Amino acid sequence: MDQLNALKRSGEGPLRRKLSIGIIALSQIPDDPRVRRQGDAFTRAGWDVVGIGLAGSKSSPPSWPIRDETDLPLPAPVGQVEENKSDPLPKFLPDGLTTGQKLIRLATAPDQLYFAVRKRACAVAVKLGLKSPDIAAIVRRTARVTGLSWTRRQTLRRLGQVRYVLRMQAPRLLPHTAESAFWRLNSRFDDLYRLGMEHRPDIWLANDWTALPIARRLARQSGAILVYDTHELAADEYTERLQWRLLHRPVTVAIEGDCMKEAQLVTCVSDGIADRLQELYGLKKRPIVIRNTPSYQEMPFRPVGERIEVLYHGIVSPGRGLEACIASVAKWRPEFRLTIRGPVSPEYRSHLEARIAENRVGDRVRLVPPVPMTDLVREANAFDIGLFALPDHSRHNRFALPNKFFEYTMAGLALCVSDLPEMARLLKQYDLGVLFAGMEPETIAAAINSFNRESIEHHKRRSLEAARDLNWQKESETLISLCEQLVDTNRKS
Template identity: 25%
Template structure:
């Protein structure tokens, strides 16, 4: 197929290993004849050689950017607090000098006697006073920076609004100058690969891909851009993020959405919102976060076996990323109400602070031995891996993007034929109630979660039988979604490598 437009570069802003969606994309498009290279990022000092996902190649680009301080953090603090130092580095330098001087003077006083010792004692006292004054000013400097980071002040809020009002969608670079570092990291690899189509996963990579297509088209090459929106950026909430982080990315996405030749997304509600918000000429194509389903299923470990549990022991499984927005705390609290229940958390980062905190809470409840922390498995093994559990839990809290899509784990539980106990975020609750595949509980309500679990345990086979509905599970396979992706690629480049390969 030399010379044919079948070279695809996929972009993602993570290390690929824990992102099942991009792995499935790369694998399935390579199976359909596209020459796929998946580019992710390497934040470590290690040299990581390329590897394969199916017939697709995975490469990681080094991403260790020099952080560019936001302009409002670099401003002089004189008007906000005249006693604060110009910078935190200067505050630390001056205070550190006092600490060093104290050690020197103390050493000299130990060996001094007579008038010399008196003089050194006076100098030590003066140095302590100076250190106290500089320490006070250092605390004022820290507090100024803390306030500026929170951006609660009138000047900070007005400056953010002013940038967005004056520059509109082009304000992102003033709100977060570090965004440019993503293009700097990816550009050399993309340009080297000379793709015919770039598949950008989410907002940062949309920006990177748009820049790459500008360069390619300026050089006379026709490159198509597919944007895969995993969530609705205007609805993203992140309590711990810098106040300008979300506005900057929202403006970044709004400016570059117009350059996408085709848009994919993960649910019908998000597709409608994206088309309306960005004025897209066509409704995005839906590519659900469904799992790979093989018949017969591949050999895989079993969550139950890894927990060391007999078949009759009730076992809840939660699979995926764990943070406060996932609401997993309610699952751990239920261990205090369901003495026979075991919980398996299948996580990629077992030593994260959140997971360690859940383990501590289980120990406080006297249930440490009933909480099991298990590792991820390869993408193609996920469904059989989970299938030995009694039920799957999805405990999201109320946030906009949680309300309007179904996460990968929902479909993985479904293909594993597990009853699902899900929180009452809108789209998931509607789906569970419509299919009858599980029970819905009120977000954060431990008693209601326990009620839902007991209902499933009391009549598990009734919920499992919901999966016998004709066509339900057939539509929730990755193979079905990959066909939709392949059609988008084919229509954009006017070439179908699967047909060429079949006739070669």
């Protein structure tokens, strides 16, 4: 009996409690490659895993559970709700306010207005007997409607904008105000927090800065370990945009810098980001690099056919060099074709279609729908060259080492990518393809035209060989080992 009690106290031996982790991301986790791979890796290692994310994913769910806002408890029907003294969102417009006071409250508390409208919409939906997904859709629509006239809405909108600017600028002088500003940025932050309160894992893993305050609050309350994984260089992500630098960067930097002080482990996707984070925030320990590699899949070598197929896959949005790539196609040799695959807004799709027509390359450029995240590598194997043109206008881009670089490699493609430090180093190390400097269509075309069938097949074979090193099974070993050490130390203490 004494020996069994000793094993319980030490956390070792056959009675040891199973390790557990909660993974938080402001994304649709089944569609988010890095977050999904994290959960898969910890599950394979024998951990209990729960994901906290957003609804609306397109990919099939993983083997481990994911909670989203449709899982939130619904309020009782109107007339049956008891007063909750601890409710952090009191009645939005208390009785006794004058019309002027009500207008001021509407103008200066748009976030509370959202919650008040959403709560009423939920109650009405429950009374109608609707199910969770239907209620979530109705709530999102109803929350946009305030019932005010157009003139009042515009006036209150301007007042709200002034208040928003002041709130976002406050962290420049008063860093401690950043967290208050954070919780008002997006109502979904509160949703994820409330979902997380139902779980008590050993570790809360925050993916990107938008999940960091949520995970920190949950870790503080339960005594869990805080781990931070940043997929981007958040402090420099949109520095090419003046509005972002003035409005959003102060909150981002203040939040990230403050929360990282409490994180027992910080990881990122490239060496450049690790060095920048250590320099920017004065970290004692350099963040650990866990590259954004896909899980290993053995792909067949596919010889080049009569037509040479070039692929861009990923998010289709501004800032990814797609306009320059489309303009360059007219200067490609006639055997090359370009496919752009990924999620795109209707407005941006129309913009790209106009650029295709303007450059008269409609017979050589295709815009195709995205495929599920789990099928990306297999579908990419049908192509010959993976293309990515990323402008060198910020540290964020300079230090980028994106999913698609490794997905192209895993799929056995030759690579044609921007000559940025992190991508260039690996491309040269493994002899994966061709680099180009600049975003001019002529430069991109020259890089594509430098390929011939023999060189493409050479680089495709090199990619398949490199994939045996550049895969998630190897990268995740470090993450899991470090997290196991943290939990062991925490339990013993």
